Amino acid sequence: MWRVGVDVGGTFTDLFAWEESTGRQVTSKVLTTKQDRSIAVLEAIQKAGIDIADISYLMHGTTTATNALIERSYPDAAFITTEGFRDTLEIGRQHREHLYDPYQSKPKPIIKRRYRYTVPERTNVRGETERPLDIAAAHDVARKIKAARIKSVGIGFINSYVCGEHEKQMRDILLEHCPDVHVVLSAETRPVFREHGRFMTTAVRAACMPVMVKYMDDLEARLRQHKFVGKLLILKSSGGVMSADVARLHPEDMLESGPAGGVAYAGYLTEQSGFERILHTDVGGTSFDVSIVENGKGLITRDHELEWEVPIVVPMLDIHSVGAGGGSIGWVDSGGSLRVGPQSAGSEPGPVCYGRGGTQPTITDANLLLGRLDPTLSGKMVLDFAAAEKAMSNLAKQIGLSTLATAEGMIRIGCEYMAQAVKKILVSRGRDPRDFVFASFGGAGALHACFVAKSMNIPKVIVPPHAGVASAFGATVMDLRQDLEHFYYTPVQDADLRKINGILAELEAKAKKALKEQGFENEHDIELVRTAQMRYVGQSYEVETPIPNGVLTQECMPRIEQQFHACHLKEFGVSSEDFAPAFVSFGVAAIGRMEDPPPVEISHMAGGDIIKGMRDVYFEGKWTSCQVYKGEALGTQHRIEGPAIVEYEHACTVLPPNTHAHVNAMGALVIDIEK
Template sequence: MFRVGVDIGGTFTDLYAWEEDSPSTQAVRTAKVLSTPEDLSIGVMQALASAGIRPDEITNIVHGTTVATNALIQRNYPDPALITTQGFRDVLEIGRQRREHLYDPYQVKPAPLISRRNRFTITEKMGADGSTVTPLDEDELRAKAEVIRDRGIRSIAVALINSYSSGEHERRVREILTEVIPDAAIALSHETSPKVRELGRFTTTAIRAAMLPVVGDYMNRLEEKLAEEGSTAPLYIVKSNGGMMSADNAKDHPEELIESGPAGGVAAGAYLSRLLESPNVVVTDVGGTSFEAALLENGRGLVTDEYELEWEMPVVVPMLDIRSIGAGGGSIAWIDSGGSLRVGPQSAGAVPGPACYGRGGTAPTVTDANLVLGRISPDLSGKFALDTAAAEKAVSTVAEPLGMSVAEAAEGILTILSENMASAIRMVSSDRGRDPRDYAMVAFGGAGGLHAYETAKSAGVAKIVVPPYAGVACAFGAITMDIRHDLEGTFYSPLEGVDIAAFNSELSRLEGRARELLERDGADSSTAVVDRFAAMRYVGQSYEVMTPLPAGELTEDSIETIKHSFFKEHEREYGVYSEDFAVAVVNLRVTAVGSTGRTDIDSSANASGGTGGAPSKREVFFEGEFVEVDVYGPGTLSDDASIAGPALIEQEHGAIVVPPQAKAETDRYGNILIESK
């Protein structure tokens, strides 16, 4: 029986399966198939078929998906409505009134998630202390509910001002909406994100409302396909926070899937961090359309609640701090109005794909450049034939205007791409006050190993690790996950003089709800690991620092411990702290992690198991000329092999470039370790 991880990307759908009852050397099956944008669930079934796994052989399936993210970015979802308090109709458009580009007079804000004609205001108001300031006008609400019903809208966000302090009015709004529109899907802001600051709460609730029908429809179709083929296994979905939840919970909480796909890569990085006893790593993932980078400290991904879907669209649910840019194998090279070569963020995606795929693409892509330079094989390691002539023709469209040879232009494309990816690493590290030189880089993605050395060199990272499952790393990471739920709530109080009883009561409430969610997902809440945090700041500051809280019942003696923990975290994030200013608590968070009782993956199953056979030869372009280099195919490298560049290492679902100035070694797990000579 198989434990299956699946990850859907813009170009490929990846699968990694672990056969729990087999000897370790036979336990792994993988697949990489083209994604099916017309119905992404078809790609999942094709990946299972490619791996030779019948749905009735699955014990559980963990699925990372970009369904929610893509639908939001493309605004491809049924029209939702918003009901809010009078005077707050345009919060989604006004935002924070900041400029993304300070000196660009032509910048335009992204389209709002809910159009203005479908945003309705009602008479009501709750106070910041949870008291009723203005009663809810129920007759007015019913009249507007009828308008929403008559427009055919069946997904509604309810975001009332100050509802984080009391959800009484929002719950009554839901009752009335359900009477008028019985089949409505309704998202309440105090249930979605009960935190102070209305923009983040309104936006996150709008996302939930918009995604309820999209994610629900996709999950239902996938479950139906699996059931039709005989599967009775539970379906789990990768969450943005680095854990997983049941498909039923995912249908109710689609806002927690924004980074579902990349989160699998962070989980794979955490597994590798433990395996190699390397606590601090930067995880990178080069896919077909995007590049992601994330930091792990002490084997755990850094979490943020300041993520922005787009400019001025904050998503205030805890999620891994993953930075994404448009840079991948399908990224298109082009020449700007100033005559400079650029790469991305536009991508050829799965359809039509790079020119060399022979599916109708004509624009020069990163994959075309790698093929022209000989860095990937013309048969894509046995998957399907690539059209070298079409790649050369595509790259020539940028080479000729620049007065360069096709090979020189292709090398330039890869250099620019590597610099773009290095900037993402610097961004995710410098924004958190970290130095990338203190980290090892783990390179994931089918194209991760192709660009790992140049990207790491530019970012200042000395050590690179490319695991044997790099090409399907997000799918691999999915099956290493535990169920995880993060619950938050507003609890504003100066730390000095805080009501300890109320403090403990709110933490207890959040923990109880987290354990309920674990039980709903099939985990044993009695064995769960529960961590507690407080979002804290100096009085007068605008942003908070997440601070760990002591375990157990808090007492007056705990206050000093909490204060010094805040000082430590503030110094870590900003480089400074002061004991002279008053400290306040703003929000509380409880993180609960529970296991489904699965067996651990045997890491020896990832070993290379190579024969140490002789490499083949290929002409590859390095530093301005084609040179003959050794090419080590899948399964040819033995453990503890040492390779001096230039060389190529081909894996089942990817390839690794070892340039002339680098060397590579293998370890007993089949990992490729790269560093300068």
């Protein structure tokens, strides 16, 4: 039986799989079918030569929910809230994205104002009812939603994170009138304070649920037609997997589903190569993703923003994305400056050189013209050099540069966008780039990795085996995961340990039960990870702090406080024992350990030629003759001096001048960059 990982990206759908009895590994890459992404999933499986009936686990990373939100391409949803809070979703936190821009505008609302309804009710911060739910008004709202033929509704009342009874009442009334509607409660989505994040996350779940239900239904139906009897697991943004049934009802947990696989592969690299601090980067066709992985674990955030003022308050891997990928389009702004992205050619029509109808030059076209790409993409397709050159020439005329200078300028600008994304995530988490290894994933990642790393003073780049399908590989090393959280604010010195232990015990029991319901049977293989959201009394932001398992006693409190000080120092460069720490909420992650994959297969062609040939490559305004190496043929005995090109089945590495590389024991290409 096969264990298969699939990552559906904006341009390509990637697959990595291993056979459980023999350890044999296969990969494939196909163009994403935008009209129905499930088609590309089946095409990738077919291209890999795998019989769907022989798949035991299909781990699937998908951008379907993210794309639906970004494009606002979902059926109209409704939102019901407390009287006086109708516009909380749109008003947000009254922040400004650009402080001095008087013409900026907020993103398009997740839920249209005409479908945002209010009812009189009020619960205070202690969970006490100050005003009962107005039953007549609730029925009136339910009738309006039925008349509007809305199929998905979010309910978010003020202070319902303490007591959600009014939300449950509203749900019961709504279902009397609309029995087929999807109903989402904020008290069940994320019972935490700060209503804007809680309401927005609830609205996102309500908006995406019909989209994900249809996608999962279509995918499972297609798989069943091919006699699929295994388990379909979906990648979560927090770094685990969940069953398809759970994914249908929790689309907010899939907003970083695809990149999460890459983070898992970076964690696998830590185990195999010993690099404790890895900067995970992934360049696909539409975007550049970057995140920090320390000691094999990706950093978690609860302050992720899908867009400006669209916060998602569930635990998510702290992944920052920008529109800089292989399909990013070059264009000239109103000031006559060359720009790159964020708009992308995607898979339809794709870069000009793909010959699928694209007319605007992309990063991929620029790399082809500069000699950095194989004109056949390692045998996958014949790239149209003349068409790419014509499109780049048209762009070059607009800015008064030569075609090659424009192509190289596009690469520099794209790499600078990537470097700024790296800088943002490192600085925001208080990390020094010189302490990290730059791990390059994605089909277009290694083309640019050395340039981005050098820009950020990162001394070493690693291109692992199967880097071109890294997120699909990472999917196969992920564990089943359930994250739960409960709000409880108290200064540590005033903490009611009996209540805290009760909260943790309840969360652990629910998390274990959730894993069992998803088919994980061996309770002894479940790992429970406890955390607390903590802050200094008076602060307005929290720091995630690990707390010990077992019954918490008064003797544990000093150690937890010291742990919080250490976490605060690591994140912000400062801590103080003069201020009292406080608990804000408690979280539990239940992790069901899955079987690890076999070691990565390394095909050394003993005695064979590692050189594919020579190719002229354009660096720094001039052509340089470079050797082109067969990436899969390289062994630990080989050393490569830049400039050079290393080509793999699904990726291509560019070694610019003043770099040198070797292959480590796991088959990864490790590149040292001279200062």
